[in-house]
Amino acid sequence: MKLTGGGFWFITLFAAEEIPATMVTYVALLMLLQLGLAPAEATLLSAILFVPWVLKSFMRSWVRRVGHFRQMLHLIEALLFVCLMLLAFSFNPTAFRLSSFSIQLSSFNFQLSTFLALFGVSLLCAWHELAARMYYERMLRPSYQRLLTAPKLASSQVAVIMTYGALIFLVGTLEVYFRQIRYSWSMACYVAAGIFLLFALHHLLWLRSPRVGDNGSKHSVGASVKAELRIIDRIRHQPYWWKSVLILFLLLLPQGLMFHARVLYLYMSSASGGLQCTMQEIGFAQGTVGVIAFSLGIALGRWLIGRYGLQRLFWPMALSIVLSPFVYLGMTVSPPQSLWMLCLCTMSAQFLFGFGISVCRVPVGAISGARYRNTINMLQIPLVSAAMFVPMAASGWLVEQMGFGSYFLLNALTAPLCLLGIFLLRRREIPTIV
Numbered sequence: 001m002k003l004t005g006g007g008f009w010f011i012t013l014f015a016a017e018e019i020p021a022t023m024v025t026y027v028a029l030l031m032l033l034q035l036g037l038a039p040a041e042a043t044l045l046s047a048i049l050f051v052p053w054v055l056k057s058f059m060r061s062w063v064r065r066v067g068h069f070r071q072m073l074h075l076i077e078a079l080l081f082v083c084l085m086l087l088a089f090s091f092n093p094t095a096f097r098l099s100s101f102s103i104q105l106s107s108f109n110f111q112l113s114t115f116l117a118l119f120g121v122s123l124l125c126a127w128h129e130l131a132a133r134m135y136y137e138r139m140l141r142p143s144y145q146r147l148l149t150a151p152k153l154a155s156s157q158v159a160v161i162m163t164y165g166a167l168i169f170l171v172g173t174l175e176v177y178f179r180q181i182r183y184s185w186s187m188a189c190y191v192a193a194g195i196f197l198l199f200a201l202h203h204l205l206w207l208r209s210p211r212v213g214d215n216g217s218k219h220s221v222g223a224s225v226k227a228e229l230r231i232i233d234r235i236r237h238q239p240y241w242w243k244s245v246l247i248l249f250l251l252l253l254p255q256g257l258m259f260h261a262r263v264l265y266l267y268m269s270s271a272s273g274g275l276q277c278t279m280q281e282i283g284f285a286q287g288t289v290g291v292i293a294f295s296l297g298i299a300l301g302r303w304l305i306g307r308y309g310l311q312r313l314f315w316p317m318a319l320s321i322v323l324s325p326f327v328y329l330g331m332t333v334s335p336p337q338s339l340w341m342l343c344l345c346t347m348s349a350q351f352l353f354g355f356g357i358s359v360c361r362v363p364v365g366a367i368s369g370a371r372y373r374n375t376i377n378m379l380q381i382p383l384v385s386a387a388m389f390v391p392m393a394a395s396g397w398l399v400e401q402m403g404f405g406s407y408f409l410l411n412a413l414t415a416p417l418c419l420l421g422i423f424l425l426r427r428r429e430i431p432t433i434v
Contacts, residue, residue: 009206010136010148011155013073016199017128018159019192020080023087024049024122026164026287029263030279031118034181035111039268043260043396045115049122050392053385056126063127069135070207076128077200081193083124087117088189091182129381138210157295165287167192172279243425244366249387250418250425251360254322255353256391257398257411262286262328262349264396265404266342273404275335277342285342293347297354305358314362318422321356322415324349329408360384 028049032042066072090113140148167188174184266282268274277285297320304313327349336342364380399407 009203010140011151012199012202013132013136013207014152015155015159016077016196016203017125017132018156019163019196019199020084020121021125021129022160022163023084023167023189023192024118024125026160026263027167028118029260030168030267030282031114031185032111033264033267034185035114037111038400039264039396040400041396043264044393046260047389047393049118050385050389052119052123052126054382054389056130057382059127060130063130064134068209069131069138070209072131073128073135073207074200074204076124076131077196077203080121080124080128081197081200083117083120084189084193084196087114087121088186088193090114090117091186091189135207135210139208153298154295157291161288161291163192163287164291165283168283168287169280172283175279241367244363245383247422247425248360248363248367248383250421251318251321251363252384252387253391253418254325254411254414256388257395257414258325258328258349258408259388259392259395261395261399261404261407261411262346264399265328265331265408268404273332275331275342281339281342285339285346289343290346290350294350294354297351298357301355301358310358310362314359317356317359318419319356320352321359322418324352325408325411325415327352329412332405332408 029042029046032045033039037045063069063072137145170191171184171188174187175181178184263282263286265274266277266286268276270276301313301317310317327345331345336345360380360383364383367383395407398410402410
């Protein structure tokens with residue numbers, strides 16, 4: 001099928017998705033911290049925002065059977081715009097006027113309304129990812145899909161940079177100008193909602209219905225969950241599946257402990273042991289330079305996998321994915337004294353993470369097995385999110401109890417222990433599909 005739809009709908013479809021997805025994945029923690037939540041509470045709530053991504057595979061059969069993917073995408077994007085507007089509205093520091101009376105929200109109600117809006121965005125993003133993938137697969141032949149993988153990924157990463165980097169930079173600038181944290185976040189969320197609306201209108205005008213495989217059929221959500229549970233039960237009978245689950249957890253444990261703690265370290269005051277960076281510095285170092293380095297790491301890893309194969313690169317990638325906590329341990333020992341040193345540190349940590357992340361396909365492929373090879377992509381995001389959930393949720397509480405220096409030392413010490421555990425688990429050959 002020819003590439004129609006404004007010429008580049010396949011780019012805008014996935015770039016648009018990354019705007020709200022990035023807000024719940026990366027930006028939400030800073031939102032909650034600036035609303036006054038303690039690190040333990042903020043990291044717990046930020047981890048809960050990953051739950052829809054853990055459970056999204058249970059909706060796969062329902063989305064596929066319902067069909068009408070173009071109409072479904074339009075509906076989801078309209079709901080996402082509404083949720084982004086509600087998120088912006090939840091930061092409004094003035095009283096909400098309803099009919100003839102007003103309700104002055106307490107600090108707790110602000111935090112709750114913001115979290116609920118973020119959770120709604122997360123649910124819709126997980127749903128959008130399923131519908132977008134199925135629409136994309138039906139609109140383009142596999143040969144086209146392979147050719148468009150690089151520009152599709154590049155557009156997604158640019159959207160992440162613009163949301164994680166530019167949005168936070170905008171918030172910091174507005175805070176300096178208006179001296180109001182909630183108002184600054186509200187304005188930034190309105191801007192994000194407006195940009196997302198432009199993408200949604202573009203898709204409304206240019207997305208076309210697939211010629212095949214788009215006819216809806218009756219299929220309840222309960223039936224979808226049962227269908228996925230049957231697949232998971234069959235996967236559970238794959239040889240050594242439990243070893244693969246443990247290997248995936250050990251690969252991601254150091255990253256899970258660091259995922260939110262690195263932002264806490266940049267944001268928290270010097271009295272709390274943090275670097276007390278400004279929002280502009282966090283947006284540039286972590287959200288721009290860090291994301292670019294992460295993208296370059298992914299690109300290099302994919303290129304090497306294509307050339308040498310994932311099995312030969314397993315240990316170099318496994319070493320890479322567990323090494324990045326050492327960067328933050330070094331930062332606690334010798335804090336960076338300038339912005340370019342901070343950028344160099346975040347760039348190193350994110351590059352190592354991006355280069356090694358593809359190694360997760362090995363245990364995921366072993367879990368799915370040869371019979372369910374097509375489920376690798378369907379399982380990877382839920383399994384990775386599930387493996388990182390507990391370390392992410394506990395990281396804020398551990399930081400409060402231990403301090404950043406001891407915490408990142410513990411984080412770094414998990415790396416050799418995880419590698420040893422992976423080595424012992426892999427001593428007996430595990431069937432792998434990648």
